[in-house]
Amino acid sequence: MGLGDTAQFYYLTSNIVKDNALVLKPEFTADTDTFRLDERLLRLAMIYRWKQDHQMDYAEAMADYQDALATTAGADKGSNILVVGEQRLPTGMEYAFPGTVVPN
Numbered sequence: 001m002g003l004g005d006t007a008q009f010y011y012l013t014s015n016i017v018k019d020n021a022l023v024l025k026p027e028f029t030a031d032t033d034t035f036r037l038d039e040r041l042l043r044l045a046m047i048y049r050w051k052q053d054h055q056m057d058y059a060e061a062m063a064d065y066q067d068a069l070a071t072t073a074g075a076d077k078g079s080n081i082l083v084v085g086e087q088r089l090p091t092g093m094e095y096a097f098p099g100t101v102v103p104n
Contacts, residue, residue: 002102005102014026015036016035016036016037017029017033017034017035017036018033018034018035018036019032019033020032024036037072038068038072040068041065041068041069041072044061044064044065044068045065045069047061047064047065048061048062048064048065
């Protein structure tokens with residue numbers, strides 16, 4: 001990298017729980033904490049995994065979970081892998097590595 005180049009790396013987070021003050025954290029620590037994603041998705045996953053762990057028929061429960069997961073994932077457009085033009089960052093986003101990469 002040359003001097004003045006900016007490298008950016010967006011990463012997934014392990015903070016899957018929100019507390020009452022909307023602070024993100026990696027695990028549930030209070031009864032008032034909520035799952036960051038759809039609560040129904042979490043419930044469906046727990047149901048099918050419980051049935052699977054107890055050697056019960058879990059095919060329908062797993063199909064319900066997979067349908068809900070596909071719906072949730074399909075509604076989330078995600079971010080672009082390559083962004084050309086001006087920077088567009090969500091509020092509070094930080095760079096993992098501050099720098100710029102310019103193609104030759």
